[in-house]
Amino acid sequence: MYSINEVLETIRMVQEEKLDIRTITMGISLRDCADSDYRKSCQKIYDKITTRAANLVQAGEEIEREYGIPIINKRISVTPISLVAESSDAENYTAFAKAMDRAAKEVGVNFIGGFSALVHKGFTKGDRILINSIPEALSATERVCSSVNVGSTKDGINMDAVYRMGQVIKECAERTADQDGLACAKLVVFCNVPEDNPFMAGAFHGIGEPECTINVGVSGPGVVKNAVAKVKGSDFGTLAETVKKTAFKITRMGELVGRAAAKKLGVPFGIVDLSLAPTPAVGDSVAEVLEAMGLETCGTHGTTAALALLNDAVKKGGAMASSYVGGLSGAFIPLSEDAGMIRAAEKGVLTLEKLEAMTCVCSVGLDMIAIPGDTPAETIAAIIADEMAIGMVNFKTTAVRIIPAPGKKVGDHVEFGGLLGHAPIIPVKAAGAAEFVSRGGRIPAPIQSLKN
Amino acid sequence: MLDQIRTEQSRNRIIVTVIGQDRVGIIARVSTILADNHINILDISQTILQEFFAMVLIADMEKSAIELSALKEKLSQLGQELGVKIEAQHEDVFRYMHRI
Known part of the structure; x- marks a missing residue:
């Protein structure tokens, strides 16, 4: 039996610490949806998604009712569209995004990921068309998310893609200027992208994945924060142990829900992503966990060390709790989606440079950061290049999801609403890097890649 | 395999908790709701926790027609009436979290 405690x-x-399952994400392969006629291909995509995911939302709601654990999002990830659309005659892939959007709406999921391309070593025809289509696709749809992998430890960084993504991000912002550049919040640039990530906006169904699978993302910064607050003043060993034990418990919920969902839907269970994912709600913040460790404000000196401890302990606890761990698995530090991060950035304590340092020791990267609207594409490309270099050299996933909010300056605010939250505009350096990013070609793979 | 059998066995077990000021009739009122819905009580334990009354009750919903969410609602209403907090949760949640 269980003890009362x-x-x-x-x-x-x-009840109080907002433990929930952040997302159950169904990965669906669209590799059999290619067609030389793009309209046929789009129809196949729509049909396959709406068939496979017909019961996804219902299954999620049933599990919520049965177990009494809230499941915040039900989502879908699909094969990178560049691979599916490439054999078609289309010169623009917006129609594919619209088919995904319609299917997502039909089955009732709030986001669908996979308007993606993998170009870490170079572009194919389909990759180029997809990347060129991103601004139109993301502004013409509501639920579609896009990601582009531009680097990896094994292959180096495709700097042509980095530069191009700087321009694409600018274009996305301009096309959704009336919504503070909302399209940029649905676009992630990756290095070492995982193929089974359940979290948006970077989710897609990788080419090594099965026909259909269920991946789960857990949450729980509130639970970790309260656990950390209880061991105030204890040494680091105790602190790490506390986080580890708490992460174990949180991840077990993900494992339980993931297995239940997979069983209900009759598809294989993929992975649990151990990430600590914050929301803009008070008490659901990674920054507040770091502050509970003894930092006055997140972003001050000591933040990187605190985050390193947190991230490591979360992984150690989580790894034991699930048979299959994957995805991004680490702490997320999205600025606009974390009440504590927003506060720290407003105070000027949390800066772009500090966030970059923090990405060296946690999962993902510069996430949901709003910068001045007049930031040149070259500067954005340089920010991406820095972040990709961190991922490439350290054998880890890094990402950039940055919003150059049109017409906004440092001190202004952007509002995306819902889980995407709101953020102050934070400054970037004025000195340019145009000559550097426009050199063209690839940054060679680092010596760390030679493992064989 | 063993894991699966255990899951089957505990499939319909729930844990009901009551926390608040102790008063006459809490257990009686909770058991009435459970009995009315054909839910069998397997175990009850209670304690005084930092001046609060805390009761944990394990019950079997196997023969019950009510959904857990509806039961939670009923219990929560009773809780408001009695001035205590009543929660009901599937046993698997506790088993997964506290047992390896």
């Missing part, structure tokens, strides 16, 4: 701990986690 164990029972009450679980109840408290769900």
Whole structure:
């Protein structure tokens, strides 16, 4: 039997500390949806998604009711569209994005990921068309998310793609200027992208994945924060142990829900992503976990060390809790989606440079950061290049999801609403890097890649 | 395999918790709701936790027609009436979290 303390701990986690399952994401292969006629291909895509995911939302809601654990999002990831659309005659892939959007709306999911291309070593015809289509596709659809992998430890960084993505991000912002550049919030540039990530906007269904699978992303910064607050003043060993034990419990919920969902839907269970994912809600913040460790404000000196400890302990606890761990698995630090990060950036303590340093020791990268609207594409490309270099050299995933908010300056605010949150515009350096990013070609793979 | 059998066995077990000021009739009122819905009580334990009354009750919903969400609603209403907090959660949640 369970002790009363164990029972009450679980109840408290769900009721007061906002323990929830952030997302169950169904990965669907669209490799059999290619067609030389793009209209036929789009129809196949729509049909396959709406058939495979017909019961996804319902299954999620049933599990919520059965177990009493909230599941915040039900989502879909698909094969990178560049691979599917490439054999078609289309010169622009917006129609594919619209087919994905319609299918997502039909089955009732709030986001669908996979308007993606993998170009870390170079472009194919389909990759080029897809990247050129991103601004139109993301402004013409509501639920479609896009990602482009421009680098990897094994292959180096495709700097042509980095430069191009700087321009694409600018274009996305301009096309959605009336919404503070919302399209940029649905676009991620990656290095070492994982193929089974359940979290948006970077989710897609990788080419090594099965026909259909269920991946789960857990949440729980609130639970970790309260656990950390309880060991105030204890040494680092105790602190790490506390986070580890808490992460174990959170991840177990992901494992339970993932297995239940896979069983209900009759598809294989993929992975649990151990990431600590914040939301803009008060008490659901990674920054507040770091502050509970003893930092006055997130972003001050000591933040990188605190985050390193947090990220490592989360992984150690989580790895034991699930048979299959994957995705991004680490702490997320999205600025606009984390109430504590927003506060710290407004105070000027959390800066772009500090965020970059923090990405060296946690999952993902510069995430949901709003910068002045007049930032040149070359500067954005240089920011991407820095972040990709960190990922490439350290054998880890890094990403950039940055919003040059049109017409906004440092001190202004952007509002995306819902889970995407709001953010102050933070400054970037005025000195240019245009000559550097426009050199063209690839940055060679680092010596670390030679492992064989 | 063993894991699966255990899952089957505990498939319909729930844990009900009551926390608040102790008063006459809490257990009686909770058990009435459970009995009315054909839910069998397997175990009850209670304690005083930092001046609060805390009760944990394990029950079997196997023969019950009510959904857990509807039961939660009923119990929560009773809780408001009695001035205590009543929660119900599937047993798997506790098993996964606290047992390896």
